[in-house]
Amino acid sequence: MRKGGAAVAGSVLWIGGPPGAGKTTMARLLARRYGLRRYHADVHTWEHRDRALAAGHAAAARWERLTPDERWSRPPDELLAMSLHHERGPMVAADLRALPGTPGTVAEGTPVTPGVAGAGDHSLWLMPTPEVQRARLAERGIAPGVAALYRLLLEEIEAEVADAGARTLAVDGTRSVADTFAEVEKLFAAALATGSPAASGAERARLERYANRAVVRQHAAYFARPWTAGDLASTVRSFACECGRAACEAEVPLALADFPGAPDGAAPDCDEPACPPVLAAGHPAPEE
Template identity: 35%
Template sequence: MSKEAGIFWIGGPAAAGKTTVSRLLARKHGFLWYSVDAHTFTHEQRAAAAGRHVLGTGPGDFDRGPMILEDIHALPVDTSVVVEGAFVTPKIAGVAANAVWLMPSRDEQLARLEHRHPGGVHKDYVWGWNLVQSQLEGTNATVVVVDGQTVEQTLTAVEQSFGTTLESSPAARTTKARQSLIRISNHQLAKQATERLRLGLNKQNCVFDCECAQANCTEVVELAVKEIPTLLAQAPPSIVSPEHSKLT
């Protein structure tokens, strides 16, 4: 990552809309999307190698902050990066204009989680709301309350929060450059999904970003994990939604 490139941080608890909004923000503005969740197993392996974690015992309680920062600064890109995840805290991101937290009320979060997980909501999701709220208390962090908002409304609110910095930050300007950024994120999603499947923790399918690389694209592509190695071996755009295949 070049010294000129910027970092945009988006935090919040489960079901706040972090992932969806971050992916769309990155695509629209030609930035790289970095999902903290997609690096979970990579971080576990690094922590285990350092003697701070035992593989196979869950996500662990080691500090992922330094790893996230190391990852970002080691990225082979000259564009800005959108970093999102529940592990995005004011301690890591700061509370300047390039950081925002999406917060649903407790009732809103529960309603979204019940819709997402009709079989039952895990208590850790609700516990996470309390954790994020406690991290924000007493800070000047920018918070967007997402209750009743559509994805488009939340995206607009985040863009307004980041202001003119979005337009002045280094970005991919060509389709090929945008496709390369999306491929980096898709490759990490595939790595995470493959590891989870190997451990019996993942479904057979995973959701990837459409590599048509159009700024207004909102499509994702659900693929069987076993299909991914073949597709990733091809130059982008090899992962494209049927609706956008004619654009590539």
């Protein structure tokens, strides 16, 4: 891998940036078009926090002890420390090293820093203006305390990327999603040309299963905490259709407890009929 990056097996495209940048959308589009595995750092949040707790990380332990109101009213430097922004980057790299080398992976998330991803043609940071970020967070109904942390992360990531001389794409509200994706494709063109995409519909389906299962595991780890409310049975999320067709963009709403492999969501990948694919209405099962 390029100088300055973490040693991660296989072909990885890295997309970093603060919350509200559009990282998840760009990664999803890249993964579908080019047959790549999609790694979304957000769905590993609680797993990473558990690793930090096991390692005795003081800020992680402090965050767990505080009530929600107490957490989000802390001073900026404490908010940033409790976010584990710097600690989670190496955890992301460790997750990626544990994945198969092929097909390639597009990894995105706020913890993706130049120190982890390097500053070459395999990495890109989407950087929204403060105005764009503010508007997008408002659309999502993000609480004021959380929004304050997200603004801090924008400033922190801007400084990290500038120090590393890494590639950025400005997100200023003037481009559509399609136009932004076209720019991302152009910037990743050299890396995509040497990538290792999924070879069959069945392989693409397994990649979607990987991403879908991570969502279930994320919620299972969240609900396991003593201060949370809710459960897998009462929580509905949208999952990517696992038909394996490259052009498929369908999503399937499903209670987490009904996802194949539930109730704990942490069972290893399994074959039919025990774990049939999650399919949109009228979509056929994937073919090898």
